Amino acid sequence: MSEIIGLTLVSIGLLFDFFGCFGLIRFPDVFNRLQAATKCVTLGTCFILVGTFVYLGPGAIGIKALIALAFIVVTTPTAAHAISRASHAAGVELDESTVVDKYAEEKD
Amino acid sequence: MRRAVIFVLSLITWLLLALPIDIVAWEIHWANLIAGIFASLIVALLFDEVFIKEHARAVNPLRYLWFLIYVPVFAYYCILANIDVVYRAIHPDMPIKPGIVKIKTDLTTNSALTALANSITLTPGTLTVDVDFENEENILYVHWINVKTTDVDEASEIIAGRFEGLIRRIFE
Numbered sequence A: 001m002s003e004i005i006g007l008t009l010v011s012i013g014l015l016f017d018f019f020g021c022f023g024l025i026r027f028p029d030v031f032n033r034l035q036a037a038t039k040c041v042t043l044g045t046c047f048i049l050v051g052t053f054v055y056l057g058p059g060a061i062g063i064k065a066l067i068a069l070a071f072i073v074v075t076t077p078t079a080a081h082a083i084s085r086a087s088h089a090a091g092v093e094l095d096e097s098t099v100v101d102k103y104a105e106e107k108d
Numbered sequence B: 001m002r003r004a005v006i007f008v009l010s011l012i013t014w015l016l017l018a019l020p021i022d023i024v025a026w027e028i029h030w031a032n033l034i035a036g037i038f039a040s041l042i043v044a045l046l047f048d049e050v051f052i053k054e055h056a057r058a059v060n061p062l063r064y065l066w067f068l069i070y071v072p073v074f075a076y077y078c079i080l081a082n083i084d085v086v087y088r089a090i091h092p093d094m095p096i097k098p099g100i101v102k103i104k105t106d107l108t109t110n111s112a113l114t115a116l117a118n119s120i121t122l123t124p125g126t127l128t129v130d131v132d133f134e135n136e137e138n139i140l141y142v143h144w145i146n147v148k149t150t151d152v153d154e155a156s157e158i159i160a161g162r163f164e165g166l167i168r169r170i171f172e
Helices: A004-024 A030-056 A060-090 A102-107 B002-018 B030-046 B062-091 B110-122 B154-172
Strands: B101-106 B125-132 B137-144
Touching: A004 A030, A004 B062, A030 B062, A030 B110, A030 B125, A030 B137, A060 B002, A060 B110, A060 B125, B002 B030, B002 B062, B062 B110, B062 B154, B101 B154, B110 B125, B110 B137, B110 B154, B137 B154
Parallel strands: none
Antiparallel strands: B101 B137, B125 B137
16 A cells, blocks of 8 residues: 555656656746746655655655655755846846846846 | 754754664664764764754744644645646746746744745745845845736735744744
8 A cells, every 4th residue: 555655656756857847948037947946846856755755664764765855845945046046146137028027126 | 052952953863864773673773872972962062153043942842833734834835836837837828927026024033034935935936036134124035937916015925924924933
């Protein structure tokens, strides 16, 4: 039973990871791409790690998977924040479809 | 006191990582456990200044209880956010309306602001670009994949409103 649930979770995770990469390619500019890269890939990886935990049970590897999950959830948004701030500061242009950029308005 | 908090947290991390206590067979690997105690002691002695600024907050059990409530709430919004982004990514017309909006928050401590910024990044179509302090208020600049409003108060309510209360109870 735990094998089925574990493998299902890993499959869902892979699906989210796949769509994350898909969005990474399709979205127009750095910021939109970061959205896809951070959200989908974080959740996808979390699903894979939770699936690993369910599949293997609360042994040495399963608990390490949960610890890895905690670190990923904390570090990925921080990295995305650093990249987006740096690219805005470096003058990366936003896509034409962008409706408002309060950050540039306030910083000038 | 602060060193004690760091020591306990490091030791818990070690126990989870190295598993010196075998729960199934109820066996304790003493060498492993003693190595963990020494490692935690060294960490506690070295990282006194950099780790927790207000150690009294870290020992309040109520905060951990709120954290346990926060986790499922956060997971729910995180999954919603992902389905939303996946929908936008695979839709042939790509229905996005991106923009960077400004929101304000009345959270003040560093850890609470970090938690809020990270939560915003992982939830519905929003990505924190910068945190700023302005007119005695903390300002967050947020990239929004589908801008619904550019008004500061409305945007704050939509983006940060659902987390602010819980994060205040956990970190402030």
